[in-house]
Amino acid sequence: MSGPATGRVAAVDLGEVRCGIAISDTTTTIARPLEVVEEGELEKRLRELVDEQGVSVVVVGVPKTLRGERGHQAGRVLERIERMRRELPEVSFVEWDERLTTRIARGGGGRRGAVDHLAAAHMLQEYLWAGRR
Incomplete structure (x- = not known):
């Protein structure tokens, strides 16, 4: 992240089919949690959030193993982050450890349904609590 950021912060829980999006309040x-979008619509939706909601930072979950290592899936996510950086150069993208966020969003169980936006909100709240702005 370069320099102090102003504006709202969003978070993305990347999936192969769906992506969850969360957004901070103005403070x-x-x-x-904001919404779940199809994977192919993510950059378009982020552009709208930048233009309409003043998002200047996007926290993106990078999956790690329970040992804290990056595997194959993390490599795919890091490649996607680089694409987003090229498409939205005015936005600061922050890589965030997303271990267990989906499980937490499901309440620890196997509850079905789209919880990607809840996982993104959990991750974003962790980021905000950490004072990483």
């Missing part, structure tokens, strides 16, 4: 204190 960057509270995260709220």
